[in-house]
Amino acid sequence: MKVPHIIIAQIIRSLHDIFVDRRYSDKAVEFAFKNHHKWGSRDRRLFAESVYECVRHWRWLWHLAGLPDGDHAKRECIGDEQIWGVWAAQWVTSGKELPLFDELAGIRVQDIRAREKIEVAPMIRQSLPDWLDERCGRELGAAWPAIRATLNQPAEVYLRTNTLKTERRSLKERLGQDGFITEALKPIPTALVMQQRYNVFAMAAFKEGLFEVQDASSQRVAPFLQVEPGMKVIDACAGAGGKTLHLGALMQNKGRILALDVHQWKLNELRKRCGRAGVDVAETRLIEGSKSIKRLAGYADRVLLDVPCSGLGVLRRNPDAKWKLSEVEIDRLIIEQQDILTRYSSLVKPGGKLVYATCSILPSENEQQVQKFLATHGDEWTLEEELKLNPAETGHDGFYAARLVRSMKQPEAAAESASAESTSAESVSAESTSAEEVDDAPVSNPEPEARRPVAGGEKSDSE
Numbered sequence: 163m164k165v166p167h168i169i170i171a172q173i174i175r176s177l178h179d180i181f182v183d184r185r186y187s188d189k190a191v192e193f194a195f196k197n198h199h200k201w202g203s204r205d206r207r208l209f210a211e212s213v214y215e216c217v218r219h220w221r222w223l224w225h226l227a228g229l230p231d232g233d234h235a236k237r238e239c240i241g242d243e244q245i246w247g248v249w250a251a252q253w254v255t256s257g258k259e260l261p262l263f264d265e266l267a268g269i270r271v272q273d274i275r276a277r278e279k280i281e282v283a284p285m286i287r288q289s290l291p292d293w294l295d296e297r298c299g300r301e302l303g304a305a306w307p308a309i310r311a312t313l314n315q316p317a318e319v320y321l322r323t324n325t326l327k328t329e330r331r332s333l334k335e336r337l338g339q340d341g342f343i344t345e346a347l348k349p350i351p352t353a354l355v356m357q358q359r360y361n362v363f364a365m366a367a368f369k370e371g372l373f374e375v376q377d378a379s380s381q382r383v384a385p386f387l388q389v390e391p392g393m394k395v396i397d398a399c400a401g402a403g404g405k406t407l408h409l410g411a412l413m414q415n416k417g418r419i420l421a422l423d424v425h426q427w428k429l430n431e432l433r434k435r436c437g438r439a440g441v442d443v444a445e446t447r448l449i450e451g452s453k454s455i456k457r458l459a460g461y462a463d464r465v466l467l468d469v470p471c472s473g474l475g476v477l478r479r480n481p482d483a484k485w486k487l488s489e490v491e492i493d494r495l496i497i498e499q500q501d502i503l504t505r506y507s508s509l510v511k512p513g514g515k516l517v518y519a520t521c522s523i524l525p526s527e528n529e530q531q532v533q534k535f536l537a538t539h540g541d542e543w544t545l546e547e548e549l550k551l552n553p554a555e556t557g558h559d560g561f562y563a564a565r566l567v568r569s570m571k572q573p574e575a576a577a578e579s580a581s582a583e584s585t586s587a588e589s590v591s592a593e594s595t596s597a598e599e600v601d602d603a604p605v606s607n608p609e610p611e612a613r614r615p616v617a618g619g620e621k622s623d624s625e
């Protein structure tokens with residue numbers, strides 16, 4: 163296979179952007195595509211796959227290139243010469259012949275092959291930072307080695323059937339007619355798994371809103387909230403709306419979903435996606451401060467808290483995260499998650515339900531958060547069910563969800579404030595008077611199709 167120098171040179175530049183300038187991989191890839199808009203689909207695939215493979219196996223490839231372990235994480239030690247070495251190791255280990263480029267003149271294939279046979283520590287072989295391996299080992303104990311072994315396996319692409327427009331069997335047939343082969347995933351009634359790599363976002367069926375790209379584990383979260391048509395639902399960390407769309411379908415477009423987030427651009431994307439998917443019951447609202455939440459106290463039958471997390475359950479799709487995360491960041495997230503759980507639980511009406519969810523595998527972000535919440539709110543809240551989706555057992559992304567029920571009987575002070583505030587929430591939603599409400603118009607007009615990340619089917623879930 164003859165590889166054009168221009169593509170490999172761009173791979174080297176993009177890896178420099180990612181590891182030295184600390185750019186996110188998807189942004190670096192997107193930027194490169196903009197600069198090379200004449201590249202065909204084969205070139206783009208070669209480029210993107212190489213970049214992601216190097217990011218995924220960075221530490222291992224660094225070792226295979228004969229570079230000192232530890233330097234892989236030091237920006238001052240990562241220059242073009244080292245990156246060419248890493249790329250060469252990736253190319254050779256994927257069974258391809260090195261091209262005759264000047265930059266590769268000093269690289270000996272037999273040295274790479276010899277280093278491949280040397281036994282190294284699991285964090286080098288699985289390409290993880292030491293601190294992350296230690297933390298996961300400490301928190302997950304005996305379960306960690308099996309999970310660690312799955313985190314670098316390429317993720318399959320799963321589709322979620324949009325049941326507002328079609329059903330799974332018809333979607334499978336339609337995709338088959340369009341030349342795309344899929345298989346139904348039995349335990350998850352909406353899921354199809356792609357049998358080959360395609361740019362799914364370019365498919366006509368995607369543009370028609372017949373499906374969304376969503377990992378199999380993620381497809382289990384919205385049903386876990388037990389919504390019904392006609393309910394008032396709040397998706398409080400809605401992001402670009404992966405779960406909002408699913409909730410809208412489960413509610414058969416009846417009732418109301420308030421999709422909240424702290425980023426307007428994500429909510430704008432959510433609106434576009436609702437337009438494409440035909441979800442009419444979702445409204446967006448930007449969270450601008452604690453008032454946005456207090457105003458909605460006691461409002462919802464169901465609340466989904468798909469909180470910001472480390473994304474350690476979706477490393478296969480977003481390998482970048484392991485190089486960008488830090489212990490400090492995880493600890494900051496844990497504080498934020500508990501704060502969201504504590505404050506936003508007030509949105510649920512007495513007798514209503516809440517789901518706390520993450521795409522993390524760490525108990526400190528998952529069950530320990532729920533236990534901590536229950537330790538102080540146990541008089542009002544009961545844990546109904548937990549979903550612990552272990553990637554080593556399912557073969558899908560790692561997810562966690564806990565469903566909590568708010569008791570009908572509330573502590574006296576809370577009951578008074580909930581009834582006063584829920585009245586004000588109703589009036590806020592009924593009258594479109596405030597500035598916040600102008601932004602809050604029901605989603606109706608489909609806007610042009612949104613641009614999607616190139617790789618990583620469900621990026622918004624791991625944000």
Ligand SMILES: C[S@@+](CC[C@H](N)C(=O)[O-])C[C@H]1O[C@@H](n2cnc3c(N)ncnc32)[C@H](O)[C@@H]1O
Nearest residue numbers: 399400401403404405423424468469470622623
């Ligand atoms: C895991 S992502 C949500 C993904 C989304 N539910 C989906 O399925 O596509 C977490 C989201 O929480 C948002 N977020 C962060 N802090 C927040 C806060 N204090 N209140 C509400 N949302 C917040 C982030 O902007 C991000 O979009």
